[in-house]
Amino acid sequence: MFADNRVKNRGISGDVSVGVLKRLPQVAAGKPAKVFLLIGTNDLARNIPADTVLQNIFRMAAYLRRESPQTQLFVQSILPVNAVFGKFAGHTGKGAQIKNINTQLQQNASTYKYSFIDLTAAFANDKGELAPAFTNDGLHLTGQGYALWKHLLYPHVLGLEPKPALIPLPQQLKWNPGYFRLQGANNIVVKKKALRPEAERLRQVLSAKGVTATIANTAPRNEPYIQLRLGKVKAPQNATEAYQLEVTEGKIVITANAAHGVFNGIQTLNQLIRDNELVDACHITDWPAFAWRGYMVDVGRNFQSVPLLKQQIDKMAQYKLNIFHFHLTEDIAWRLQIPKYPQLTAPENMLRNKGAYYSEAEMQDLIQYCRDRHITLVPEIDVPGHSAAFTRAMGVEMQSPGGLALVKEIFTHVSKTYDVPYIHIGGDEVKITNPEFLPAITKLLHQLGKKTIGWDPGGNLAPTTVRQLWMTEGPRQPELKYIESRHLYLNHMDPLESVTTIFNRRLGDTDKGSDQVMGATFCVWHDRNVLKEEDVLHMNPAYPAMLAFAERSWQGGGYPGWISNINPHAQTQLAAFRNFENRLLNHQQQYFTGLPFPYAAQSGLNWQLLGPYPNEGDITKAFAPEQKGFKPEKAALPAVGGTVVLRHFWHPLVTGVLENPQENTTWYAYAQFWSEVSGPKKFWVGFNNLSRSYNSDSPAAGTWDNRGSAVFLNGKPMPPPVWKRPGQKGNSEIPLLDEGYEFREPTIGNVRQGWNTILVKLPVKSFKGTDWQNPVKWIFTVVPLGEE
Incomplete structure (x- = not known):
């Protein structure tokens, strides 16, 4: 069975x-x-x-x-x-x-x-x-x-939770006694023609679970059934996505104000049907806190095939995300076919994945694929910055008069070809030499019936252009609309840190969306070249972060500030994270078999941070915790998690566990864990987690990192990996291979039966990196992995 x-x-x-x-x-x-x-x-x-x-x-x-x-x-x-x-x-x-x-x-x-x-x-x-x-x-x-x-x-x-682990957690959920027997449910009742596509989707869901169902207009007598219906569902915001889901012994009824709400209810029902036999009786009333819940992929730098994109879109739909932000153009390559100008997508004008682009037919297919799942595709054609590929192909710079005319022609074609409500125009990281450029582009797009989005900070955008925040803090202008993407860039995040950070994030500095704060988008920028397209998902925690983002953007709430660690002092906050982590781990097992999902249980790891010990610039200097028989006294500082950030490279904007970190100091982290048996055990161990956007150097041979970090298991040092490219100088065209613990083989350590000790040595000299490509992120990861 x-x-x-x-x-x-x-x-x-x-x-x-x-x-x-x-x-x-x-x-x-x-x-x-x-x-x-x-x-x-x-x-x-x-x-x-x-x-x-x-x-x-x-x-x-x-x-x-x-x-x-x-x-x-x-x-x-x-x-x-x-x-x-x-x-x-x-x-x-x-x-x-x-x-x-x-x-x-x-x-x-x-x-x-x-x-x-x-x-x-x-x-x-x-x-x-x-x-x-x-x-x-x-x-x-x-x-x-x-x-x-x-x-x-x-x-x-x-090894799952007693009740189905729902992500995102519904706004209102009550479990009731009894069960609905799935295998006897052969009828999907739907009266409204507008809900036939949703009924067909539900039929496919049931078919995958071994239930052959038919779609009918009326409920059968004395037989269990599932009904999809339109009705009045009260919700404080975003009513078109709200739904009610009622499971009793005789029927399951999903009621919503619109088809999108019915779709959302089906996603929740799919999670309730976890054993393909019985569905626990319950009553759910649910709605999203934010109307805009987006996921961005950058295919300008590293091309992704349509099947890989659809895999990610399917996961977005499963977790009720509704915006697919498609970053199509970059200095590296222009990826969208413009039939009049084939030179834009010619191989000789691309620096990577030469000749790889999306045809008009593929783009139309992706738009419809998203629309079928109630997801809006937002194409981004980045102007006037990030446009070296355009310049190579067209022979003119965008902000020149000739370049502006070409860009207007391209945007006109895109607007008339693709039925999308928004077009993202970029506008960031560029010196504006033609102040008329962006106003002219936004005016044109608005005349063509499109809404525009641009990055903030960025160029001189129109007041009606939605600002997508990506860096700076500060007051917002009340007349503008915003999308939050600050501290939501996965390319800068350690996998375990990403889930902690995004779960705690207070999106747009508000508990729920409004006319001004539409919502948020989390982003996968992978500036560095990759060997194969799947590496973008292996090296960036897209799927674990997606679940954390789905939870936060649907539930709302969160905590002020940019947080990178689990807070051991706030018990309510810690309990909430542990509850979410348990559900996350359930989903990892149930829905991501064979897919990259770099995450391991971390909320049960309790550390004592000991220090600071002045090292006077000598990172090899040893202190009392390294002495045999050392017994740590009451913790100088408690910490929780598999990844602990002492000082972020964006300190003090992003806080680490040390309120006042000092250069030329050494800290130690001490923890214990229990093993039922002795023998070899797998660990995630790391001290750097290189950003995939900086051209950072690889660790030297025989070291964990360039700070002199070390880890001891039961008093014995754990040797660092034999790096494939030790000491490799950072280069955007040289892919990462094994620098991250999440995409290399785990470290093996010999454990003993009973209690085991971990001691982590964390020296630092200067907080200033050798250059801007090598920022100092004072961090460590040590996680004893569960058995497979």
């Missing part, structure tokens, strides 16, 4: 506890990750005393603990029985003994170090007997009973 080759059935019909004991060595020899045990009914039918059954189960727990200590044991309560059918009297007459054993199993779980799973509450009627709905003989389960059993075990088998 699990359709998972990792799940092995070792049960035997008619077996008793002694039989399990005799076969247990064969199971333990395989060192399984988990064992699920349910035994005892047949023992009692043979009049084996309850105490004997209990002792046999306790012996099983002790044996597994001794022979395979890393195995998690889950002991299930013995299922209730019911004598009403008059069958299997020897079994169904043992209800009292079953209750007694289950009570003892629950009470002794901590003593024998197993997890107890209570099945009785779900399977019993109000008399404590096996409910007739789940059996036809009082002992054995029907198909419906097995579906419920799978549903109850599913989160334990896969």
Whole structure:
């Protein structure tokens, strides 16, 4: 029923506890990750005393603990029985003994170090007997009973939250008793023609889960069904995207004010259907805090194929993002076909991925692909900056009179060819030599019925052009509209830091969107060349960050400032992050198999930061924490997380854990973790996490970084990687290979059974890098990874 080759059935019909004991060595020899045990009914039918059954189960727990200590044991309560059918009297007459054993199993779980799973509450009627709905003989389960059993075990088998982990978390969610049986739901009821595309989408969702459904105008009598309907859903903002989702035992109803809301409800329903059997009863009323929830990819520098783009668009849709910002032109290359000017996309005028561009047909296909998923594609043609490719192709500089005429002609063609409401014109990182250039472009686009967006800080944009913030702080002008992208650039972020930062971000310095603050867009800029297109997703934490951004942009809220670390002092904030991280890890396992998803559990890592120790510029100098037998006293400073930023290279705008970091000092970080077994273990270890936009140097041979950082596991140094390009001087055309812990093989360290210690040495000399391409980001990452 699990359709998972990792799940092995070792049960035997008619077996008793002694039989399990005799076969247990064969199971333990395989060192399984988990064992699920349910035994005892047949023992009692043979009049084996309850105490004997209990002792046999306790012996099983002790044996597994001794022979395979890393195995998690889950002991299930013995299922209730019911004598009403008059069958299997020897079994169904043992209800009292079953209750007694289950009570003892629950009470002794901590003593024998197993997890107890209570099945009785779900399977019993109000008399404590096996409910007739789940059996036809009082002992054995029907198909419906097995579906419920799978549903109850599913989160334990896969290590998931007890209830489906929803991202983004709905604004209002109430779990109710009962379940909707998915496999009996063969009818999708929809009356409005406008919702037929959504009904067809839901039909495809159900088909992928093994349910063949038909779309009908009316609900069938006495059969379960799923209904999609338009109705009044009250929401404080963004009502067109709001929805209600009601799951009961007999039906599932999604109600929304518009088709977009129904689509959003289907995405939530898809997450509720996690075991393909039962859907937990619940009531959800939901709406987004921000109307603009965007994701930007830069294909000007590194081309991405249409299938890879569609993969990302599908994930956007799954998490209710609704803006695909498509950065098409750069100094490196112009990627959008303009039929009148084929030289723009000619190979000889591109510096990378020569000859790779998007045809008009491909662009139309992407626009429609987004529209089908209620996503607006926003093309960006960056003018007048980032335009060296244009100059190479056309032979004129954009801000010249001839260049302006050509650009106006191109924008006219783009506007008339593509049905998109917005066109992003860039406008940043350029010296404005023609003050009439940007006003002329925006005037033209507005006359052509397009809305415009430009970067801020940037050039002299029109008052009606939406500003997309990318750097500076400061007051906003009340007459302008804004999109937040500050501190949302993944190319500058460590993977673990990205989730922490984005989850904590207070987008646009406000709790929810308004006429002035439309929302936010997080961005993947990868300035450096890559060996293959997928490296952009391997080296930038696009998918983990997407989930954090989806949560924050939908939920709203957040915390003031630019935060790069988990805050150990704010318990409510820490609890909220841990709750989100658990859901994130669930989604990593369920929905990102085979996709790059650089994230590992980090909120349980507690550090003691010891220092500062003055090193007088000698980064090799050792201090007390490195001495044998050193026992750290009360922490000078607590920290939490797999990645800890002591001082960001944008300090003090982005805060690290040190309020007043000092040059020529050494800090140490100390932590402990438990291992059930001794032997080799995988770790993520890193001290640099090079930005993918700076041309930073690779570490020298035999070092972790150029600051003298080191890490000790149980008092022994962990050697740095054998770098593929040690000491490589930064160069935008030389791709990164293994410089980041998330895209190289994990470090292997030998752990011991029981408690293990990690000591991280963190010296620093100057906060000023050798040049602007090598900024000093005082940071470390050490994460013991879970077993695969």
